[in-house]
Amino acid sequence: MEMTSPAPSPAAESTPHTSETADDISQTENRARKRARTDEQSVSSTSATLSASAIAVLPSSLISLPLELLAEVLLLTNSPRDVLAVARCSKFLCNTLVSNPSTEFIWKRVRATCLPRALPDPTENFTEASYAAYVYDAGACEVCEKHTDHMYASFALRVRLCRNDSCRNRYKSLMVEVGHQGDTWVRRAEDPRCFDTIAVNLSPYSDVQFGTVMTWALRADRDKYEKEAAALGAESVSEELKQSVFRRVKIQKKIQTHARLILQWRLEYEKTHAAVKVRNDRFILAFSEREGWKSKDVTSCQSYIRLRRQKERVLEKLTVYDIESIRLELEAELLRISEARERREYESNYRIRREDITHHYERLKSARGQVLPSLCEFRRLPVIKAMQEKTNTKESLANDLKTSGLIAELIKNDVSKWTDSVRSTLLRSLGYQQEWRSASTKRLHPLDRLTARFCCRRCNKVERRYKTDGCLDSAGVCGHQCPGLSKAELRQYQWSANQFVKDDKAFAVVSEVLKQMQVKDDDATSLTISKKSGRNIRCLSC
Ligand SMILES: [Zn+2]
Numbered sequence: 078m079e080m081t082s083p084a085p086s087p088a089a090e091s092t093p094h095t096s097e098t099a100d101d102i103s104q105t106e107n108r109a110r111k112r113a114r115t116d117e118q119s120v121s122s123t124s125a126t127l128s129a130s131a132i133a134v135l136p137s138s139l140i141s142l143p144l145e146l147l148a149e150v151l152l153l154t155n156s157p158r159d160v161l162a163v164a165r166c167s168k169f170l171c172n173t174l175v176s177n178p179s180t181e182f183i184w185k186r187v188r189a190t191c192l193p194r195a196l197p198d199p200t201e202n203f204t205e206a207s208y209a210a211y212v213y214d215a216g217a218c219e220v221c222e223k224h225t226d227h228m229y230a231s232f233a234l235r236v237r238l239c240r241n242d243s244c245r246n247r248y249k250s251l252m253v254e255v256g257h258q259g260d261t262w263v264r265r266a267e268d269p270r271c272f273d274t275i276a277v278n279l280s281p282y283s284d285v286q287f288g289t290v291m292t293w294a295l296r297a298d299r300d301k302y303e304k305e306a307a308a309l310g311a312e313s314v315s316e317e318l319k320q321s322v323f324r325r326v327k328i329q330k331k332i333q334t335h336a337r338l339i340l341q342w343r344l345e346y347e348k349t350h351a352a353v354k355v356r357n358d359r360f361i362l363a364f365s366e367r368e369g370w371k372s373k374d375v376t377s378c379q380s381y382i383r384l385r386r387q388k389e390r391v392l393e394k395l396t397v398y399d400i401e402s403i404r405l406e407l408e409a410e411l412l413r414i415s416e417a418r419e420r421r422e423y424e425s426n427y428r429i430r431r432e433d434i435t436h437h438y439e440r441l442k443s444a445r446g447q448v449l450p451s452l453c454e455f456r457r458l459p460v461i462k463a464m465q466e467k468t469n470t471k472e473s474l475a476n477d478l479k480t481s482g483l484i485a486e487l488i489k490n491d492v493s494k495w496t497d498s499v500r501s502t503l504l505r506s507l508g509y510q511q512e513w514r515s516a517s518t519k520r521l522h523p524l525d526r527l528t529a530r531f532c533c534r535r536c537n538k539v540e541r542r543y544k545t546d547g548c549l550d551s552a553g554v555c556g557h558q559c560p561g562l563s564k565a566e567l568r569q570y571q572w573s574a575n576q577f578v579k580d581d582k583a584f585a586v587v588s589e590v591l592k593q594m595q596v597k598d599d600d601a602t603s604l605t606i607s608k609k610s611g612r613n614i615r616c617l618s619c
């Protein structure tokens with residue numbers, strides 16, 4: 078059913094198209110049963126089973142149409158393929174359209190008006206419906222057995238091949254050339270070129286007489302033929318064989334001549350199909366341009382692909398009206414595509430910026446100019462966070478971070494604000510209730526003293542740098558990140574200055590050592606003295 082039909086019924090729309098394996102309309106019911114079975118099998122896809130049952134319940138508007146109107150609609154399709162698809166929708170439609178003398182005119186008329194030109198009349202062994210199935214149906218490739226949309230490669234042999242060249246070559250290897258014998262009864266392809274992917278140069282087939290062209294036959298068939306020919310030559314030839322050969326010669330002649338006609342029609346169909354495709358490509362390119370759509374996106378939209386496949390199957394060109402009919406769906410799909418693209422872009426930019434920030438952090442850390450928070454906390458500084466989440470840029474941050482004095486200043490500012498607040502918390506945990514101030518430059522701030530040692534309540538661990546100490550100084554607290562966290566834990570991880578407590582044991586030891594050395598803990602010289610004399614301390618208990 079193409080756009081020409083006023084209201085395609087839901088059932089008609091959701092038919093599994095004409096593209097199924099069967100050759101004959103009589104298999105329609107089998108097919109329905111088969112479909113039901115596959116639906117049962119795919120219990121996991123509840124939506125499939127749901128929609129199948131929903132379709133069964135929905136009354137089709139096609140069924141309720143009076144026959145004259147149904148015929149009118151079908152005649153407008155100009156395609157036996159569409160009539161066949163409708164006939165396969167339900168038992169009722171099948172009974173109405175198939176082998177029913179009063180509806181035969183529909184098939185005949187669409188056969189005459191179909192594109193690219195009228196389909197040759199069927200031979201008497203076909204009903205109109207089975208003929209449409211014979212010409213239009215899709216099915217399994219003879220070699221790889223995969224489903225293919227292609228019509229028969231050879232109508233005489235009823236052989237279907239997919240577009241894969243290897244399948245074609247493989248099938249050809251099973252064949253032998255058979256020649257000019259006038260009256261032959263071997264089953265043979267209608268034309269030597271029917272297995273080629275692209276048949277150029279159409280010769281006027283009507284001029285070609287049966288049996289005058291070299292063509293292909295299956296090796297097995299040819300061998301059987303030769304055996305029979307030998308038997309016929311013998312004196313004691315049986316009447317039965319004579320009759321059967323005679324019958325087959327007659328049939329072969331008919332099949333061959335008819336298949337040639339359809340093949341010629343098929344080649345024209347394929348040629349037109351290719352031309353329509355090229356034209357539709359151009360159309361959608363221009364149309365997308367006009368609408369301000371990305372044509373690449375449009376061609377990947379399911380609604381468009383569906384529409385286009387339908388149209389091209391019946392060799393119709395896309396029109397503005399066709400696109401209008403799917404506009405809503407198409408625009409929604411386009412939006413989804415562009416949103417997904419933006420998201421992908423943002424994510425990849427985000428990753429790059431994140432890496433830039435990591436590198437910058439490492440640079441700052443190795444410069445040792447300033448006490449730094451852990452990388453995790455560093456990312457949460459306002460200026461870093463803003464840079465990390467910047468959306469409207471594709472450039473990496475690396476250059477800005479390296480060269481911009483303003484950014485360096487802002488980062489420095491953020492870091493010192495951060496350290497100030499951390500230090501005041503730590504100061505409280507050391508027991509100082511107020512801010513500590515001193516006019517003397519020789520007196521050490523409590524947090525900078527050797528006695529200011531902390532441990533992490535959360536993990537009770539220290540970084541490798543502090544392993545010999547077993548506790549952290551105030552810079553160590555700032556840079557601390559509980560080690561051994563998984564990625565997920567790290568994402569949840571919230572650093573807080575409150576997770577650190579004064580290490581009383583370390584405090585006592587250091588105080589004692591300083592006392593022994595007769596240095597006060599707030600004396601600025603204590604830092605250098607202790608370094609020099611660190612090795613001269615002896616433990617008295619062991
Ligand atoms: Zn194949």
Ligand SMILES: [Zn+2]
Nearest residue numbers: 533535536559
């Ligand atoms: Zn910790």
Ligand SMILES: [Zn+2]
Nearest residue numbers: 616617618619
């Ligand atoms: Zn000891």
